[in-house]
Amino acid sequence: MPTTLTIGKLGQASGVNIETIRYYERNGLLPSPTRSSSGYRHYREDDVKRLRFIRRGRELGFGLEEIRSLLQLTDQPQQPCDTADQLVQKHMAEVDARIRDLQAIRAALGQLAGCQSQTAEHCRLLEALEERDCCIKSGHVPD
Amino acid sequence: MPTTLTIGKLGQASGVNIETIRYYERNGLLPSPTRSSSGYRHYREDDVKRLRFIRRGRELGFGLEEIRSLLQLTDQPQQPCDTADQLVQKHMAEVDARIRDLQAIRAALGQLAGCQSQTAEHCRLLEALEERDCCIKSGHVPD
DNA sequence: GCTAAACCCTGTAGCCGCTACAGGGTCAAG
DNA sequence: CTTGACCCTGTAGCGGCTACAGGGTTTAGC
Numbered sequence: 001m002p003t004t005l006t007i008g009k010l011g012q013a014s015g016v017n018i019e020t021i022r023y024y025e026r027n028g029l030l031p032s033p034t035r036s037s038s039g040y041r042h043y044r045e046d047d048v049k050r051l052r053f054i055r056r057g058r059e060l061g062f063g064l065e066e067i068r069s070l071l072q073l074t075d076q077p078q079q080p081c082d083t084a085d086q087l088v089q090k091h092m093a094e095v096d097a098r099i100r101d102l103q104a105i106r107a108a109l110g111q112l113a114g115c116q117s118q119t120a121e122h123c124r125l126l127e128a129l130e131e132r133d134c135c136i137k138s139g140h141v142p143d
Numbered sequence: 144m145p146t147t148l149t150i151g152k153l154g155q156a157s158g159v160n161i162e163t164i165r166y167y168e169r170n171g172l173l174p175s176p177t178r179s180s181s182g183y184r185h186y187r188e189d190d191v192k193r194l195r196f197i198r199r200g201r202e203l204g205f206g207l208e209e210i211r212s213l214l215q216l217t218d219q220p221q222q223p224c225d226t227a228d229q230l231v232q233k234h235m236a237e238v239d240a241r242i243r244d245l246q247a248i249r250a251a252l253g254q255l256a257g258c259q260s261q262t263a264e265h266c267r268l269l270e271a272l273e274e275r276d277c278c279i280k281s282g283h284v285p286d
Numbered sequence: 287g288c289t290a291a292a293c294c295c296t297g298t299a300g301c302c303g304c305t306a307c308a309g310g311g312t313c314a315a316g
Numbered sequence: 317c318t319t320g321a322c323c324c325t326g327t328a329g330c331g332g333c334t335a336c337a338g339g340g341t342t343t344a345g346c
Contacts, residue, residue, distance in 0.1 A: 123224035
């Protein structure tokens with residue numbers, strides 16, 4: 001059983017795409033691994049951990065810069081962790097705002113859906129987009 | 144009072160950034176306007192309407208391709224509008240899914256927030272990211 | 287008439303977080 | 317010894333803008 005992994009194996013073990021792994025390396029989220037004589041990357045178990053950490057952070061909606069900060073904290077276990085908590089709080093507020101925005105959009109769409117008109121001329125959606133001043137409050141545009 | 148608008152005035156009237164207006168023109172959402180002898184764009188009232196239409200569509204979270212379809216419908220008022228309604232339904236389902244994803248994330252964050260640990264070593268967030276298998280169900284990564 | 291500021295033009299590059307090539311080299315199984 | 321699966325680098329694309337750089341034009345005030 002090998003103690004090192006090729007990038008393909010690392011991808012399998014961590015659930016992260018190979019191209020994404022190389023991307024993380026370029027961006028300094030993952031340290032440059034050792035190389036074989038032919039230039040192949042060789043990873044260790046630590047890298048699997050680190051990559052999983054990143055993946056879970058992404059699943060929670062953290063940006064890569066935020067994840068970078070969190071990784072820095074794990075690298076220095078004696079550091080105070082209040083910055084981590086602040087990060088969570090801030091992110092949570094953003095998620096909440098995002099949910100509210102989407103719920104407003106959802107409500108507006110609900111009003112527009114189910115148009116019974118046969119032609120575009122009197123379609124509820126099209127009229128709403130053409131004529132109303134604004135359907136939703138938030139200035140934030142999603143997606 | 145002029146019947147035509149410069150791009151700056153159009154931007155003000157429609158609430159859309161000048162650079163964005165030019166971007167929409169490049170992408171065929173807005174027709175190429177007439178030009179003055181010195182090459183300045185000159186717009187008509189119709190363009191304000193069209194641009195507002197686009198802006199409202201964006202505020203509802205539609206993509207530019209979807210908005211393109213909707214604009215096509217408004218250009219042909221005799222067309223049936225069921226495609227518009229299908230578009231709304233589809234988009235609404237996506238918004239719903241997105242809201243559910245974010246609520247799952249929000250719940251997971253709520254569990255992690257408020258860590259009382261002093262050091263990163265035993266921080267709740269960092270431990271969660273390092274050790275747990277997966278915090279949330281959806282494979283979809285947001286933002 | 288002249289100058290300065292405010293506007294307009296084109297074209298290109300950057301943002302985020304990947305993803306998808308092209309065009310090569312390497313390694314392991316049969 | 318070949319075939320296929322893997323790996324490498326570098327670059328370009330996605331969406332939906334936004335931000336320049338480096339120019340030209342118009343307008344307001346003196």
